[in-house]
Amino acid sequence: MSKITIPFGPQHVALKEPENFMLVLEGEQITGSTINLGYNHRGMEKAAEGRTYIQDLYLIERVCGICSHSHTTCYITNVEELAKCETPKRALAIRTLVAELERVHSHLLWIGVAGYEMGFETLFMYTWRDREQVLDCLELLSGNRVHYSINTIGGVRRDVSAEQKAEVMKRINYLVERTNYYIKLATEEPTVLARTQNVGKLPKNVAIERNAVGPTARASGIISDVRKDDPYLIYGELDFKAISHDTCDVFGRLVVRALELVESYKIIKQVLNNLPEGPIAVKVPMRIAPGEAVNHYEAPRGEDIHYLKSNGTDKPERLKVRAPTLANLQSVSYMLEGGWMADVPLVIAAIDPCMSCTDRAVVWDPKKGKKQTYGWEELRKLAIEQYRRRGVDFTRL
Amino acid sequence: MDAIIPLVKITVFPGFLFLAVYGMFLQWVDRKLCATMQNRMGPPWFQPIADFIKLLAKEVIIPDEADNVMFRVLPFFAMAAVMTALFSIPVWGTAMFSFQGDLIAVIYLLTIPTVTFFLAGWSSKSPYATVGSMRVLTQLFAYEVPLMLSLIGPAILAGSWNITEISAFFAARPSLIPAQLLGFLAAIIALQGKLERLPFDIPHAKNEIAGGQFTEYSGRLLNFFLLAVDMELVVGAALLNAVFLGGALGLTGAAAIGLFLAKTLAITFLLALLKVLMARIRIEQMINFCWKYLAPVAMAQVLFDIFLKYKIG
Amino acid sequence: MKKPARVFSEVIKHLFKKPATCGYPFEKAHIFPNFRGRIAFESDKCIGCQMCVRVCPAKAIEIPLSAEQPAAPAPVEGQPAVPAKKKFDCIMKLDHCVYCAQCVETCPKKALIMTQDFELSSVNRKDLRRHYK
Numbered sequence: 079m080s081k082i083t084i085p086f087g088p089q090h091v092a093l094k095e096p097e098n099f100m101l102v103l104e105g106e107q108i109t110g111s112t113i114n115l116g117y118n119h120r121g122m123e124k125a126a127e128g129r130t131y132i133q134d135l136y137l138i139e140r141v142c143g144i145c146s147h148s149h150t151t152c153y154i155t156n157v158e159e160l161a162k163c164e165t166p167k168r169a170l171a172i173r174t175l176v177a178e179l180e181r182v183h184s185h186l187l188w189i190g191v192a193g194y195e196m197g198f199e200t201l202f203m204y205t206w207r208d209r210e211q212v213l214d215c216l217e218l219l220s221g222n223r224v225h226y227s228i229n230t231i232g233g234v235r236r237d238v239s240a241e242q243k244a245e246v247m248k249r250i251n252y253l254v255e256r257t258n259y260y261i262k263l264a265t266e267e268p269t270v271l272a273r274t275q276n277v278g279k280l281p282k283n284v285a286i287e288r289n290a291v292g293p294t295a296r297a298s299g300i301i302s303d304v305r306k307d308d309p310y311l312i313y314g315e316l317d318f319k320a321i322s323h324d325t326c327d328v329f330g331r332l333v334v335r336a337l338e339l340v341e342s343y344k345i346i347k348q349v350l351n352n353l354p355e356g357p358i359a360v361k362v363p364m365r366i367a368p369g370e371a372v373n374h375y376e377a378p379r380g381e382d383i384h385y386l387k388s389n390g391t392d393k394p395e396r397l398k399v400r401a402p403t404l405a406n407l408q409s410v411s412y413m414l415e416g417g418w419m420a421d422v423p424l425v426i427a428a429i430d431p432c433m434s435c436t437d438r439a440v441v442w443d444p445k446k447g448k449k450q451t452y453g454w455e456e457l458r459k460l461a462i463e464q465y466r467r468r469g470v471d472f473t474r475l
Numbered sequence: 476m477d478a479i480i481p482l483v484k485i486t487v488f489p490g491f492l493f494l495a496v497y498g499m500f501l502q503w504v505d506r507k508l509c510a511t512m513q514n515r516m517g518p519p520w521f522q523p524i525a526d527f528i529k530l531l532a533k534e535v536i537i538p539d540e541a542d543n544v545m546f547r548v549l550p551f552f553a554m555a556a557v558m559t560a561l562f563s564i565p566v567w568g569t570a571m572f573s574f575q576g577d578l579i580a581v582i583y584l585l586t587i588p589t590v591t592f593f594l595a596g597w598s599s600k601s602p603y604a605t606v607g608s609m610r611v612l613t614q615l616f617a618y619e620v621p622l623m624l625s626l627i628g629p630a631i632l633a634g635s636w637n638i639t640e641i642s643a644f645f646a647a648r649p650s651l652i653p654a655q656l657l658g659f660l661a662a663i664i665a666l667q668g669k670l671e672r673l674p675f676d677i678p679h680a681k682n683e684i685a686g687g688q689f690t691e692y693s694g695r696l697l698n699f700f701l702l703a704v705d706m707e708l709v710v711g712a713a714l715l716n717a718v719f720l721g722g723a724l725g726l727t728g729a730a731a732i733g734l735f736l737a738k739t740l741a742i743t744f745l746l747a748l749l750k751v752l753m754a755r756i757r758i759e760q761m762i763n764f765c766w767k768y769l770a771p772v773a774m775a776q777v778l779f780d781i782f783l784k785y786k787i788g
Numbered sequence: 789m790k791k792p793a794r795v796f797s798e799v800i801k802h803l804f805k806k807p808a809t810c811g812y813p814f815e816k817a818h819i820f821p822n823f824r825g826r827i828a829f830e831s832d833k834c835i836g837c838q839m840c841v842r843v844c845p846a847k848a849i850e851i852p853l854s855a856e857q858p859a860a861p862a863p864v865e866g867q868p869a870v871p872a873k874k875k876f877d878c879i880m881k882l883d884h885c886v887y888c889a890q891c892v893e894t895c896p897k898k899a900l901i902m903t904q905d906f907e908l909s910s911v912n913r914k915d916l917r918r919h920y921k
Binding site for chain 1: 755
Binding site: 129130132133134135136137140200201204207210214217218221222225227230235236259262263266267268271 | 789790793794795798808809820823824844845846886887888890893
């Protein structure tokens with residue numbers, strides 16, 4: 079049978095964000111795929127260098143819409159580490175609370191998207207309806223549904239009152255009940271099983287080799303969860319399980335995310351019931367002492383890594399973000415190979431991709447006012463120029 | 476005068492105009508039911524008409540690569556075939572053109588839209604449309620046999636290949652209608668495949684291959700394809716009503732019309748229910764399902780009907 | 789364990805339920821009291837320190853001097869003349885604003901206030917540049 083190459087994206091119904099997959103099809107079966115990134119770079123890391131630490135907070139929040147709290151928390155942990163500030167216990171607890179609510183919102187969103195990609199629109203509608211409850215919780219606590227902006231340098235911006243706690247508890251109890259129903263639905267409905275089992279296989283060794291993170295890795299039997307491996311915030315004092323599943327397919331990823339929802343509800347209840355007393359923020363000077371810091375954070379999609387270098391002024395010298403999608407994308411082409419055309423959207427959706435998080439190269443020329451794509455050689459030349467101006471010579475390398 | 480009555484029948488009632496309007500109405504009912512079951516609001520009653528008018532006003536874009544004549548003619552071909560099929564189905568009372576063997580003719584005519592979908596995708600020469608049209612054809616081989624088998628059952632029992640006679644047979648013996656349950660369910664599922672609706676909307680699965688066979692279609696031409704699909708829903712429901720449910724059950728006048736509307740709405744409800752209950756399956760799973768489960772079920776019904784026929788004598 | 793049509797009972801139940809969605813423009817969404825909406829400005833509290841301008845991540849605020857300045861209070865005998873309190877305007881660019889409300893927190897005199905106003909879209913770009921006096 080003759081082979082046809084099909085472009086999947088950058089504009090495609092199944093993809094919410096612009097990325098491109100070139101699929102080589104043999105009938106309905108995929109024999110090869112190439113992933114092209116770079117349709118959505120916004121120059122955020124460079125922009126961060128021109129803003130103060132407090133302004134960066136709101137910029138970093140917009141790296142990703144869904145894991146906005148993850149990115150700011152990771153960034154702010156770096157800043158606070160450099161400023162050597164003692165963040166109050168209550169602030170850390172509130173951060174944990176928002177982080178888990180965010181995980182609930184992200185995972186419910188994912189289950190809906192997965193339902194939509196496999197053509198199960200009823201599941202999509204129901205989960206997104208229930209997701210409104212957790213979005214309401216977030217709006218109640220932070221003042222916005224998506225960009226919570228709850229973090230500030232040295233603590234959090236809003237306290238949790240007793241009424242808010244009762245309101246959140248009520249909604250979480252409803253969600254617990256609904257999630258148990260969805261777990262039953264997803265594991266018993268034959269058409270869902272038919273679409274997810276043995277689809278997008280990622281064996282354990284390949285997952286390690288390709289550096290999968292988050293639920294994608296955990297569904298391949300790798301128990302890696304930053305919350306357990308290197309507890310940050312107040313995760314060390316909380317009682318929860320690290321979920322993993324060993325079917326290595328989309329079904330495993332579905333189960334991992336659904337069970338993680340249950341764990342998140344447990345964490346939210348624990349945090350709300352044992353909120354430590356005390357102030358919610360401490361004052362931190364505008365200027366941050368020079369130094370370097372790296373931190374990682376378990377975002378809903380996987381391990382998020384931030385690197386921050388300060389130079390003693392009120393603006394960072396360098397900020398680097400490694401979003402979880404970048405780590406997971408490497409395994410997508412492996413998962414697609416040999417699969418069916420019909421499974422492509424589901425396999426891509428199964429890593430919960432967030433391309434806006436991932437694309438971060440600068441190809442914008444403000445002087446000419448037009449876009450330009452730089453090749454590898456040109457980029458290297460530009461980098462050498464840049465560092466020579468700062469007094470570092472890389473030409474001999 | 477003699478020439479005018481058939482002309483009115485063909486163009487207005489129960490022909491083209493009725494078919495188009497009722498098709499749009501059933502489309503709305505289907506969407507509204509799905510929305511209610513998914514806890515949404517759904518569209519207002521005039522949505523299908525608004526969609527129709529909007530698409531009529533849109534520009535028609537024909538790809539350079541596409542076969543110009545084929546591309547333009549196919550939507551009308553699909554619509555004409557569906558309309559012709561209705562003439563032999565008794566909407567109430569007797570059909571407009573009833574003859575011995577019209578069941579076979581209707582099945583054949585209902586295959587034509589599917590073939591035009593395939594040709595439409597194939598002649599637009601875009602990758603998505605090509606994949607979609609290949610799926611249309613693959614799917615055709617999956618559901619066509621169960622659909623035919625399930626329709627043959629009642630025909631054998633009634634001892635006639637005439638749809639009007641079959642429905643008259645069941646109208647005279649209503650006790651035999653429940654005995655056709657298996658065949659009816661198989662036919663409903665196969666009809667879902669024929670209408671390319673969830674879980675069998677594989678040829679134009681929007682998350683996979685965008686618009687499928689209709690990817691390159693736009694404006695008026697797309698509009699007529701969509702109208703043909705709506706009409707096919709009416710014709711399919713009317714066919715199942717006539718073959719399995721005894722048509723008008725011997726009633727005449729307004730009662731017959733009411734019964735027809737009630738039964739087609741009930742069939743639409745079943746189709747809508749199928750749509751919300753399941754996830755879309757893969758093409759190879761659909762073929763497996765249709766040949767492993769649906770065709771044997773329909774075959775069992777046929778055997779049962781032969782046995783019943785022997786018993787009744 | 790496979791159960792075909794697992795959602796059946798749920799789907800039938802919803803046939804008799806009201807939709808969860810709301811017809812938004814006719815029926816207003818419920819907004820919680822501390823929602824971060826449009827920022828309002830009270831001119832008589834503002835001292836023109838420009839803290840909000842400096843902290844704004846989106847460069848959405850300008851605090852210019854008002855065109856009309858209040859007259860200096862009448863000098864009281866025996867005391868040095870009090871200079872007039874300067875009056876400031878606020879130009880809020882709603883298309884730039886990211887509604888983080890950092891300015892509200894930074895403002896030392898609480899001249900900027902957060903409102904729950906969220907229906908701010910407009911077809912006219914000039915409407916988005918609000919000039920508070």
